[in-house]
Amino acid sequence: MPIEVSIKKGYDEISKRAAKIIADAIRNKPNLVLGLATGSTPIGCYRELVRMHKEEGLDFSRVVTFNLDEYIGLSPTHPQSYRYFMDQKLFNYVNIKRENTHVPNGLSDDFQKTCEEFEEAIKKSEGIDLQLLGIGTTGHIAFNEPGSPFDSRTRVVNVSEQTIKDNVRFFKSIDEVPRQVISMGTGTIMEAREIILLASGAGKADAVAKSVNGPVTEEVPASILQTHPNCTFIIDEAAASKLESI
Numbered sequence: 054m055p056i057e058v059s060i061k062k063g064y065d066e067i068s069k070r071a072a073k074i075i076a077d078a079i080r081n082k083p084n085l086v087l088g089l090a091t092g093s094t095p096i097g098c099y100r101e102l103v104r105m106h107k108e109e110g111l112d113f114s115r116v117v118t119f120n121l122d123e124y125i126g127l128s129p130t131h132p133q134s135y136r137y138f139m140d141q142k143l144f145n146y147v148n149i150k151r152e153n154t155h156v157p158n159g160l161s162d163d164f165q166k167t168c169e170e171f172e173e174a175i176k177k178s179e180g181i182d183l184q185l186l187g188i189g190t191t192g193h194i195a196f197n198e199p200g201s202p203f204d205s206r207t208r209v210v211n212v213s214e215q216t217i218k219d220n221v222r223f224f225k226s227i228d229e230v231p232r233q234v235i236s237m238g239t240g241t242i243m244e245a246r247e248i249i250l251l252a253s254g255a256g257k258a259d260a261v262a263k264s265v266n267g268p269v270t271e272e273v274p275a276s277i278l279q280t281h282p283n284c285t286f287i288i289d290e291a292a293a294s295k296l297e298s299i
């Protein structure tokens with residue numbers, strides 16, 4: 054199944070489209086199991102979901118969420134932790150139950166167990182209905198960097214040099230960027246029943262083009278999405294600018 058590509062004018066339009074898909078999915082299935090991403094790209098989508106909750110009564114009371122990843126060594130209250138990000142961008146402003154939100158524990162004393170329990174919790178929820186993704190300039194999804202096995206599961210991953218550089222903008226210095234994360238595996242992500250991937254800006258154009266038009270290869274992790282039965286890329290014109298050139 055080729056990846057469906059929906060090209061919108063700019064960031065605002067991709068954010069609103071993604072939020073509409075998520076909102077419709079929640080209205081169709083109030084106990085939706087929703088996979089979530091962090092990073093700069095989904096912020097506009099979360100803002101729109103908060104607006105829909107406040108103005109249109111979008112009800113999160115039975116929604117269950119699983120986040121893709123978390124930095125190892127950062128506490129849930131650290132401003133750069135992904136748990137803190139989710140609280141600040143979405144969870145604190147909608148009526149989701151805290152116990153229904155799952156972000157891997159970056160301060161675990163047994164990471165193997167944490168990863169197994171995370172996978173177990175997804176299974177117990179009967180799998181992820183709709184997974185929201187971003188894409189790294191390396192083509193990564195979650196922290197599955199080039200070379201990660203397509204059948205990988207939730208595990209501890211070393212962050213690549215390129216991704217450390219890409220993420221330094223969120224920290225005071227490069228030394229503060231954590232070197233390890235807990236990340237859902239590519240195999241875990243591929244089991245979601247529906248996937249939407251958001252990309253904005255020219256910096257993502259190469260990764261998008263290789264993922265959509267290039268060969269399916271572990272060197273471009275998002276290229277595996279070509280084999281997913283229900284995957285849509287919602288991208289702006291800048292991120293789509295290299296699509297034909299591959």
Ligand code: F6R
Pocket residue numbers: 089090091092093094095121122186187188189190193194195196
């Ligand atoms: C975040 C995640 C990452 C980001 C990707 C793009 O939970 O899993 O794969 O989606 O690094 O990040 P931004 O959106 O900041 O460009």
